[in-house]
Amino acid sequence: MNKYANAMNNGINMQENKRKVVQIGTLRIGNGLPVRVQSMTNTDTHDYEATLKQVQSLDKAGCEIIRLAVPDMEAVETIRQLKNEKIAAPLVADIHFDYKIAVACCEAGVDKIRINPGNIGSRQRVREVVAACRERKIPIRIGVNGGSLEKEILHKYGSPTAEALAESALGHVRILEEEGFDDIVISIKSSDVRTCIAANRLLYKMTAYPLHIGVTEAGSVTMGRLRSAVGIGSLLCDGIGDTIRVSLTADPLLEVTEGKNLLHALGLDQSGISIVSCPTCGRTKIELIELVERFENEYLPKLNPSRSLKVALMGCAVNGPGEAREADIGIAGGIGEALLFKKGQIVGKYPEEKILDILTNEINQM
Numbered sequence: 001m002n003k004y005a006n007a008m009n010n011g012i013n014m015q016e017n018k019r020k021v022v023q024i025g026t027l028r029i030g031n032g033l034p035v036r037v038q039s040m041t042n043t044d045t046h047d048y049e050a051t052l053k054q055v056q057s058l059d060k061a062g063c064e065i066i067r068l069a070v071p072d073m074e075a076v077e078t079i080r081q082l083k084n085e086k087i088a089a090p091l092v093a094d095i096h097f098d099y100k101i102a103v104a105c106c107e108a109g110v111d112k113i114r115i116n117p118g119n120i121g122s123r124q125r126v127r128e129v130v131a132a133c134r135e136r137k138i139p140i141r142i143g144v145n146g147g148s149l150e151k152e153i154l155h156k157y158g159s160p161t162a163e164a165l166a167e168s169a170l171g172h173v174r175i176l177e178e179e180g181f182d183d184i185v186i187s188i189k190s191s192d193v194r195t196c197i198a199a200n201r202l203l204y205k206m207t208a209y210p211l212h213i214g215v216t217e218a219g220s221v222t223m224g225r226l227r228s229a230v231g232i233g234s235l236l237c238d239g240i241g242d243t244i245r246v247s248l249t250a251d252p253l254l255e256v257t258e259g260k261n262l263l264h265a266l267g268l269d270q271s272g273i274s275i276v277s278c279p280t281c282g283r284t285k286i287e288l289i290e291l292v293e294r295f296e297n298e299y300l301p302k303l304n305p306s307r308s309l310k311v312a313l314m315g316c317a318v319n320g321p322g323e324a325r326e327a328d329i330g331i332a333g334g335i336g337e338a339l340l341f342k343k344g345q346i347v348g349k350y351p352e353e354k355i356l357d358i359l360t361n362e363i364n365q366m
């Protein structure tokens with residue numbers, strides 16, 4: 001349960017110590033451990049060079065778990081080769097139906113597999129997958145989507161409701177538990193934001209396994225970002241969710257940026273520089289919109305990313321420092337000039353055209 005759980009718990013009452021921790025490669029998730037950002041490659045997994053390049057870019061961008069589609073045995077070779085490269089993020093093989101691919105991925109050194117045991121046929125096949133995972137301590141992620149529910153469940157509920165999604169996921173969980181396997185992560189996703197939230201809230205109450213959360217088929221960058229902020233954000237505010245994916249019809253690198261921004265916005269990732277800026281109003285006498293854009297695009301990338309600071313960019317000296325009382329440092333606009341303030345106290349007055357350089361120098365000295 002993340003730090004919001006106590007403050008913002010809306011009646012979901014699981015005891016913190018009872019959630020399960022799962023290890024994925026070198027990464028541990030669950031039970032209040034940091035929420036991790038994941039994404040998925042969109043290169044053809046058979047194209048090793050292209051996939052390697054994208055995996056390396058995702059890894060460098062801070063993607064903490066990288067999933068790849070493994071549609072056949074040939075693609076397993078990519079997993080095998082990738083595991084010989086220097087990649088910090090654990091790799092997850094996304095497999096549909098074919099238990100032999102799952103076993104082969106385990107042998108190839110993958111860190112987690114995503115497969116639904118209810119979809120792979122006989123119990124014997126499930127046992128073979130479980131044995132391969134157990135031997136190498138590889139967790140299994142069960143992933144249920146609104147679009148791929150079992151016919152019986154769909155018939156029972158009439159549509160992919162929150163209850164239907166949860167029941168489907170728990171059915172797959174039961175199969176693994178019956179085989180004595182509990183190294184499990186679950187995801188239930190829907191493209192409907194409210195269903196997604198309700199389904200995960202339900203599942204959270206019914207199981208202690210780590211949950212991977214996200215709104216599936218969330219759309220383009222603009223809508224996908226918004227749907228994910230509402231869907232993933234609401235759940236994280238409840239203390240629900242151990243890994244997240246901001247699913248976008250876009251470059252996967254953007255999913256990582258948006259995922260990290262989302263955690264940042266919720267205060268779940270306090271590393272880096274966080275900018276607060278006022279909306280501007282009739283009191284604004286400097287070009288604040290332009291200053292904020294320039295600070296974000298030109299200055300911020302050059303600042304030390306390991307530093308944790310809140311920087312306020314405010315439009316006026318009347319309310320600026322007061323409104324940004326929580327900020328470590330900031331500016332407040334006047335006519336052709338701006339005040340520099342630290343912790344709400346004014347420390348100097350500088351020309352508008354120099355204020356970003358001066359602010360940046362101060363930040364570097366903090």
Ligand code: SF4
Nearest residue numbers: 278281315316319320
């Ligand atoms: S800080 Fe000043 S300029 Fe910005 S919105 Fe508030 S009152 Fe307006």
